Amino acid sequence: MNSKLFSYNYIDTPVHRLSGLTKLIAFLFLTFAVMFSYDIRVILLVMVFSLFVLRLSKIKYRQIRLMVIYVAVFIITNAIITFFFSPEEGVKIYGTRHVLFKIAGPYVVTQEQLFYQLTKLFKYSSVIPLGITFLLTTNPSEFASALNGVGVHYKAAYAVSLTLRYFPDIQREYRNISLSQQARGLDMSKKAGFATRVKNALLIIIPLVFSTLDRIELISNAMDLRGFGKHNRRSWFSKKPFTTSDFIALFISVLIFTGTILVSVFINHGRFYNPFI
Amino acid sequence: MENENIIEFRDFSFQYFTQAKPTLHNIDLSIRKGEKILIVGPSGSGKSTLGHCLNGLIPFSYNGEITGSLKIRDKETRDLDIFQLSKILGTVLQDPDGQFVGLTVFEDIAFALENDNISLPEMKQRVRKAAEMVDMDSFHSSSPYELSGGQKQRTSLAGVLVDEVDILLFDEPLANLDPATGKRAIEIIDDIHRDTDKTIIIIEHRLEDVLHRDIDRVIVMNDGRILADLDADSLMASSVLKENGIREPLYVTALKYAGVDVSKDLQAGHIDSLVMEDVKKAVFDWNNSVVSPQPQEEKETLLHLKNICFSYDGEKDIIRDVSFKLGYGELMAIVGRNGAGKSTLSRLISGFEKESSGIISYRGEDISGLTIKERAEKIGVVMQNPNQMISKPMIFDEVALGLRLRNVDEEEIKQRVEKVLKVCGLAPFRKWPIAALSFGQKKRVTIASILALNPEVIILDEPTAGQDFKHYTQIMEFVDEINKLGVAIILITHDMHLMLEYAERAVVISGGQKIADARPSDVLTNHSIIEQANLKETSLYQLSLSAGIEDGTAFVQNFIDYEKKVRVH
Numbered sequence: 001m002n003s004k005l006f007s008y009n010y011i012d013t014p015v016h017r018l019s020g021l022t023k024l025i026a027f028l029f030l031t032f033a034v035m036f037s038y039d040i041r042v043i044l045l046v047m048v049f050s051l052f053v054l055r056l057s058k059i060k061y062r063q064i065r066l067m068v069i070y071v072a073v074f075i076i077t078n079a080i081i082t083f084f085f086s087p088e089e090g091v092k093i094y095g096t097r098h099v100l101f102k103i104a105g106p107y108v109v110t111q112e113q114l115f116y117q118l119t120k121l122f123k124y125s126s127v128i129p130l131g132i133t134f135l136l137t138t139n140p141s142e143f144a145s146a147l148n149g150v151g152v153h154y155k156a157a158y159a160v161s162l163t164l165r166y167f168p169d170i171q172r173e174y175r176n177i178s179l180s181q182q183a184r185g186l187d188m189s190k191k192a193g194f195a196t197r198v199k200n201a202l203l204i205i206i207p208l209v210f211s212t213l214d215r216i217e218l219i220s221n222a223m224d225l226r227g228f229g230k231h232n233r234r235s236w237f238s239k240k241p242f243t244t245s246d247f248i249a250l251f252i253s254v255l256i257f258t259g260t261i262l263v264s265v266f267i268n269h270g271r272f273y274n275p276f277i
Numbered sequence: 278m279e280n281e282n283i284i285e286f287r288d289f290s291f292q293y294f295t296q297a298k299p300t301l302h303n304i305d306l307s308i309r310k311g312e313k314i315l316i317v318g319p320s321g322s323g324k325s326t327l328g329h330c331l332n333g334l335i336p337f338s339y340n341g342e343i344t345g346s347l348k349i350r351d352k353e354t355r356d357l358d359i360f361q362l363s364k365i366l367g368t369v370l371q372d373p374d375g376q377f378v379g380l381t382v383f384e385d386i387a388f389a390l391e392n393d394n395i396s397l398p399e400m401k402q403r404v405r406k407a408a409e410m411v412d413m414d415s416f417h418s419s420s421p422y423e424l425s426g427g428q429k430q431r432t433s434l435a436g437v438l439v440d441e442v443d444i445l446l447f448d449e450p451l452a453n454l455d456p457a458t459g460k461r462a463i464e465i466i467d468d469i470h471r472d473t474d475k476t477i478i479i480i481e482h483r484l485e486d487v488l489h490r491d492i493d494r495v496i497v498m499n500d501g502r503i504l505a506d507l508d509a510d511s512l513m514a515s516s517v518l519k520e521n522g523i524r525e526p527l528y529v530t531a532l533k534y535a536g537v538d539v540s541k542d543l544q545a546g547h548i549d550s551l552v553m554e555d556v557k558k559a560v561f562d563w564n565n566s567v568v569s570p571q572p573q574e575e576k577e578t579l580l581h582l583k584n585i586c587f588s589y590d591g592e593k594d595i596i597r598d599v600s601f602k603l604g605y606g607e608l609m610a611i612v613g614r615n616g617a618g619k620s621t622l623s624r625l626i627s628g629f630e631k632e633s634s635g636i637i638s639y640r641g642e643d644i645s646g647l648t649i650k651e652r653a654e655k656i657g658v659v660m661q662n663p664n665q666m667i668s669k670p671m672i673f674d675e676v677a678l679g680l681r682l683r684n685v686d687e688e689e690i691k692q693r694v695e696k697v698l699k700v701c702g703l704a705p706f707r708k709w710p711i712a713a714l715s716f717g718q719k720k721r722v723t724i725a726s727i728l729a730l731n732p733e734v735i736i737l738d739e740p741t742a743g744q745d746f747k748h749y750t751q752i753m754e755f756v757d758e759i760n761k762l763g764v765a766i767i768l769i770t771h772d773m774h775l776m777l778e779y780a781e782r783a784v785v786i787s788g789g790q791k792i793a794d795a796r797p798s799d800v801l802t803n804h805s806i807i808e809q810a811n812l813k814e815t816s817l818y819q820l821s822l823s824a825g826i827e828d829g830t831a832f833v834q835n836f837i838d839y840e841k842k843v844r845v846h
Contacts, residue, residue, distance in 0.1 A: 139380055140380060141379065141380050141384055165380060173665070176660070176665065177665050177666075179624075179627075179629045179649065180658060180660055180665065180666055181666075181668065182649045182650060183627060183628075183629075183649050183650065183652070183653035183657070183658060184653060184678055184679040184682060184726065184727075184730070185650050185653070185678075185679050185680075185682030185683045185730075186650075186682055187650075187682070202668075203668040203678075204668070206667075206668045207664060207665050207666060207667060207668050210664045210667075211662060211664045211665050214662075214664060215375055218370070218372060218375035218376065219375055219376065219378065220338075221334055221338060221370070221376075222370055222375065222376035222378060223378060223388075224334065224337060224338060224359055225332055225333075225334065225359070225363055225367075225368045225370075226363060226378070226388050226389040226392065226436065226437075226440075227360050227363050227364075227389050227392040227393060228388075228392050229392070230360040230392055230393070231392070231393070231394055233394050234391050234392050234393075234394050235390070235391050235394050235395055235396060235397060235400065236391060237379070237383065237384045237387035237388075237390075237391055237397070237400055237401075237404070238380070238381075238384055239397065
């Protein structure tokens with residue numbers, strides 16, 4: 001019960017007060033800025049900003065621990081694979097070659113490669129806090145209305161919101177099933193071998209799927225009976241009206257976005273910042 | 278246009294494409310505007326299908342062949358779609374959890390309006406008005422997790438009322454509610470019927486609870502046909518309930534035990550309308566004639582909970598200082614309202630959660646050091662929904678799972694599983710796929726799979742939830758048999774009939790504390806316990822009071838003893 005992947009909780013902070021649509025647009029602008037630029041200076045600035053936003057929204061580390069671990073594992077795997085497949089990528093990009101040390105065969109660590117991969121690592125880690133903040137400070141219904149606001153069809157938007165909404169329920173169900181199967185003798189601890197654990201996990205997944213299917217039938221009937229899908233448009237009860245702070249937030253995100261583009265065009269003359277020349 | 282028929286079935290039949298035979302046969306039924314109708318029938322009688330035909334889920338979500346005619350407000354329903362129908366007839370489904378779409382009370386109520394693309398200011402105003410009708414306006418931004426079952430149901434009701442429909446359809450509204458909340462739900466439905474001129478249709482098999490307030494007509498269904506269409510008083514006088522496996526109100530059963538000929542003139546439809554003068558003597562005499570069995574000697578303690586406390590966060594106690602004993606081979610109930618801590622107790626006993634203080638001992642030994650798996654060999658837990666437990670496609674494999682995971686020798690597994698299947702009456706099905714079983718049979722499979730591990734205690738979480746009287750009886754008779762084999766049983770329930778009829782003892786939990794540990798007859802006649810635990814006084818007690826019997830508790834106990842005797846023979 002204490003390891004929820006993500007769940008929305010209302011706290012009164014400036015970030016929570018923003019409209020979901022604002023947060024989504026700002027998130028998209030900032031993500032795009034970071035994804036576009038390979039200038040580590042810009043990226044670090046955005047990272048500081050996104051950590052500041054995370055801090056501002058009073059999210060506790062306990063809430064996001066699991067997600068942080070998943071993301072960290074992903075980023076590290078990504079870095080290893082990048083190096084494995086193209087160890088000379090940095091050299092190609094920056095046009096110089098400063099060898100630090102050799103590993104084996106074609107695997108040589110160069111300053112360029114290190115710099116390139118570091119830039120990439122920071123790119124990811126500056127977007128993640130923003131994503132976390134967005135997910136944890138926007139209630140699923142508002143999130144759906146925001147998606148709908150940027151042009152996603154409301155049925156798709158609602159599907160996303162329902163998934164988020166039922167996530168905690170399904171997690172609870174998983175836990176209950178898992179415990180009752182453990183009572184029957186299922187070993188989910190590290191003592192069992194990997195193959196056994198995969199096989200055992202199946203014994204939990206099957207009941208979970210069936211009880212979830214029951215739930216889906218019920219909710220879709222309930223929604224049909226109340227007219228979901230009747231018109232091409234729908235209104236949203238939880239949609240927040242735009243306030244001054246929404247415009248300020250949008251202004252800041254556009255500013256950062258344009259700033260990044262300008263730095264690329266006029267200072268770096270390209271997407272990369274090259275300290276080697 | 279006085280008394281126009283708002284709903285008219287004419288020679289209406291329906292067959293699901295997936296079924297070999299029709300589910301509804303030649304239904305003829307008219308319902309007038311403003312009437313309040315109850316439809317009763319056992320599971321599979323077609324009553325839910327009838328409801329689906331009314332609200333449009335048939336044929337919108339479930340396909341099949343419709344013949345004959347069904348008109349709602351003079352329009353053939355086959356010419357309407359589910360959306361048009363939802364503006365005329367609003368449905369409140371049985372599981373208030375599953376149908377809560379929004380994240381807050383007001384948002385959920387607004388759902389139908391959102392789908393109609395109503396502007397925000399108008400929406401807010403209409404939502405508030407609907408919430409006021411069911412007294413939920415003060416909960417506007419509460420999330421479903423903060424609400425009780427009854428509050429969720431009222432929210433669902435408001436979500437339907439917001440659309441200003443003419444007809445309200447309640448599909449088993451009492452299924453997931455504790456007794457007191459169920460009673461209140463019936464009162465709210467009645468108040469809305471009185472205050473508005475809406476037509477109300479209630480589909481439910483808990484007849485006695487619905488008859489807490491007036492009903493214009495009761496329609497009895499079985500095997501896809503309408504068998505009776507009567508007022509409540511005539512219904513009690515007829516034999517149609519008994520013949521179709523529907524439980525009659527307990528006080529009516531008591532009258533029949535007392536040898537009273539229940540006729541229409543007795544007005545037995547509601548206990549308040551019953552003509553007491555005519556039955557007083559019979560009830561009084563019967564009560565004196567019942568011979569109580571010898572009180573059983575106290576059984577030796579098998580499981581002992583001593584001063585158990587538990588909290589998730591170390592601050593708020595979910596369980597506070599609970600102690601009780603379970604004897605060898607005893608059948609005990611843990612009762613209390615939803616969220617009182619009943620299920621938490623079972624999780625503590627089975628080791629799913631760890632108590633913060635206190636001792637759980639089994640045969641005199643502290644079991645705090647045992648793992649979930651080790652405890653399961655002594656104490657088995659059967660979860661409420663069999664779908665939460667079943668993970669194998671074949672019955673034999675499912676029952677054998679626990680043994681296989683314990684690396685028991687395959688030859689011995691075969692023997693033990695065969696034996697358990699026989700005990701559970703599942704031997705003829707051993708090679709069947711589980712998917713082909715009914716809910717009650719699946720329940721048996723889950724009990725069998727726990728029994729295979731030879732535990733001495735089985736904890737059953739709401740074993741009969743959502744079951745009609747016939748299946749309820751089947752499941753409980755089976756549990757009773759297991760109990761007679763020497764397995765101690767703990768029933769976790771808020772079903773009063775269940776504890777009254779089967780439990781020797783009831784531990785009542787309220788707000789995480791034990792407030793009573795007594796015979797069910799003592800519990801259900803004690804006003805203060807009833808109030809605290811959200812239970813409901815049994816109608817037997819009311820009957821005894823009206824009959825002028827001094828010791829009402831003894832009367833209830835006499836009824837239980839007499840019933841047990843009748844049931845055995």
